[in-house]
Amino acid sequence: MAHPDDVDFGAAGTIAQWVDEGIEVSYCIVTDGDAGGFDPAVPRDQIGDIRRAEQIEAAKQVGVSDVRFLGYPDGRLAVTFELRRDIARVIREVRPQRVICQSPTRNMLRIPASHPDHLATGEATMCAIYPDARNPFAYPDLADLPRGRSRRRGCRATSGSTATST
Numbered sequence: 001m002a003h004p005d006d007v008d009f010g011a012a013g014t015i016a017q018w019v020d021e022g023i024e025v026s027y028c029i030v031t032d033g034d035a036g037g038f039d040p041a042v043p044r045d046q047i048g049d050i051r052r053a054e055q056i057e058a059a060k061q062v063g064v065s066d067v068r069f070l071g072y073p074d075g076r077l078a079v080t081f082e083l084r085r086d087i088a089r090v091i092r093e094v095r096p097q098r099v100i101c102q103s104p105t106r107n108m109l110r111i112p113a114s115h116p117d118h119l120a121t122g123e124a125t126m127c128a129i130y131p132d133a134r135n136p137f138a139y140p141d142l143a144d145l146p147r148g149r150s151r152r153r154g155c156r157a158t159s160g161s162t163a164t165s166t
């Protein structure tokens with residue numbers, strides 16, 4: 001997900017149910033949300049730390065303890081090879097059977113859901129799922145990490161996020 005709180009607004013109920021069923025869940029948050037907040041009295045250089053702490057606490061509330069932050073700047077995401085590589089690294093480390101990410105497709109009826117960071121994260125994640133995580137030659141600096149599964153297991157898209165199996 002692009003920002004701290006995106007997973008909470010978009011999928012926390014589903015994740016809580018998965019955790020209750022014994023499924024291990026990891027979060028990968030691309031930015032620290034440092035362009036967010038609403039209180040001008042809070043120093044801007046504290047926002048990232050505050051939002052990371054909030055995300056970790058929110059994850060804990062639904063039983064998730066593995067929260068990874070990639071540290072990209074909030075509001076300035078683009079689909080780059082570096083972003084794809086960093087997400088592919090997490091996929092290779094975690095080896096998920098399913099991934100929830102934001103949709104890479106702009107929804108003109110729900111513009112806030114189509115924040116440019118969400119679109120970039122969705123597209124970079126889809127690229128990381130296929131082909132990056134499974135291609136041994138995609139990122140030589142990830143060569144020491146296991147690759148994803150070679151067989152495809154299907155894909156399901158919803159209006160606000162995309163769930164896919166790798």
Ligand SMILES: [Zn+2]
Pocket residue numbers: 002003006115118
């Ligand atoms: Zn967001």
